[in-house]
Amino acid sequence: MRTRHDETEEPKRDLRPGAITRLVQQKRNAERVSVFINGTFAFGLALDLAVRAGLKKGQALTVEEQQTLLDEEERLKAKAAALDYIAYQARTEEEVRRKLTRKGFDEAIADEAVERMRELGYLDDEDYARAYARGRLTGRGHGPQRIRNDLRKRGVAAKTIDAVLDEVVEPDDLRETALRHGRKRWVRLQREEDLRKRRKKLSDFLMRRGYGFDLIREVVEVLEAEDE
Numbered sequence: 001m002r003t004r005h006d007e008t009e010e011p012k013r014d015l016r017p018g019a020i021t022r023l024v025q026q027k028r029n030a031e032r033v034s035v036f037i038n039g040t041f042a043f044g045l046a047l048d049l050a051v052r053a054g055l056k057k058g059q060a061l062t063v064e065e066q067q068t069l070l071d072e073e074e075r076l077k078a079k080a081a082a083l084d085y086i087a088y089q090a091r092t093e094e095e096v097r098r099k100l101t102r103k104g105f106d107e108a109i110a111d112e113a114v115e116r117m118r119e120l121g122y123l124d125d126e127d128y129a130r131a132y133a134r135g136r137l138t139g140r141g142h143g144p145q146r147i148r149n150d151l152r153k154r155g156v157a158a159k160t161i162d163a164v165l166d167e168v169v170e171p172d173d174l175r176e177t178a179l180r181h182g183r184k185r186w187v188r189l190q191r192e193e194d195l196r197k198r199r200k201k202l203s204d205f206l207m208r209r210g211y212g213f214d215l216i217r218e219v220v221e222v223l224e225a226e227d228e
Contacts, residue, residue: 015217016061023055037061037198040088046073066157071109078105078113086122090131093123110159129156137168146210154227175218178211182219199224 022036026044033050035042043066045055053069064221065220080098084102085091085099093114100110117123129151134148136142151161199220206216 006063015066017062018060020055020057020059023050037066042066043070045069049073049076051158074105074109075112078109079116081105082113082189083122084116090124090128092125092128092151092154092156096123098155103225112219116174125156126164127189128154129160130168133164133168137174138193139207141177143174143178143206143210143212145206145212149210164204174211175215178206178215178219179222181209182206182223186223 004184007169016037018038020037021039021175022034024034024036025047026032026034030046032048032115034044034184035050042156049072066217081103082101085096091099095150097110097114101107105113108159114123130134132151132154133147134149142150148165151164152158182202182205185202189198192201202220202223203216206219207213211219
């Protein structure tokens, strides 16, 4: 199995049964070994995997056994790539899965890596969605609909999004946040002499931020009353 992420100096694999004649540590990467079978280079392999598999000179390997080793290396690479991606910042399961498939890993191997990250506690879509929602609500003033759409794009399940929004969204806090951000925009729109256009621009602004129609109408009414 050769995938896009595995583009090295190693030639294309043509697996054939035979006995290991040489195990050579690679010059460009001391953590890998080149495996020669019947005097011909067969494939490269991670050094620790070769050690764990107990590979040694003279050992006979079937094509199936060789492929099993290469498949296991793919799994290790996928898990390492997943860890590296997660270490940069918090991710959803689907984001990690997409990243791995873009790097050329088979879907089954990507799924297995994601499952392992979840088992280790490195991936938790509910925790991710909760932190994301709170940050967008309080930090950026985004409304529930925008948060819902953003989380959906990141692959979070609809039922998880619903549960998180029910938990973190407080109607009174949401109203105050909408008023605060709406008021800033209302002030910036003072040069607009046409009141109807000013209302429309404010409504569009709040809609883009993800607030519902009823709350937008309330905010517009409150801000108009404050002007009066």
